[in-house]
Amino acid sequence: MSDCTVTCPSCGTANRIPIDKEGKNGRCGNCQSPLPPSYCHPQQLTDKDFHEFLANYPGPVLAEFWAPW
Ligand SMILES: [Zn+2]
Numbered sequence: 001m002s003d004c005t006v007t008c009p010s011c012g013t014a015n016r017i018p019i020d021k022e023g024k025n026g027r028c029g030n031c032q033s034p035l036p037p038s039y040c041h042p043q044q045l046t047d048k049d050f051h052e053f054l055a056n057y058p059g060p061v062l063a064e065f066w067a068p069w
Contacts (some may be wrong), residue, residue, distance in 0.1 A: 004040030
């Protein structure tokens with residue numbers, strides 16, 4: 001997977017987010033404002049962490065459900 005880009009809500013600068021920092025709070029490289037945590041790649045959740053993820057994530061979430069049977 002590759003890095004992703006998060007646009008600063010304060011100044012509009014596109015900030016490159018390394019894959020290992022995905023989902024963490026960061027700061028804009030231009031104006032130092034806090035950046036919202038973002039995910040650019042699918043996250044695999046289970047019934048144990050799904051509700052906690054939704055409760056703590058500030059942005060929109062697209063969920064795909066599947067089962068092995
Ligand atoms: Zn900024």
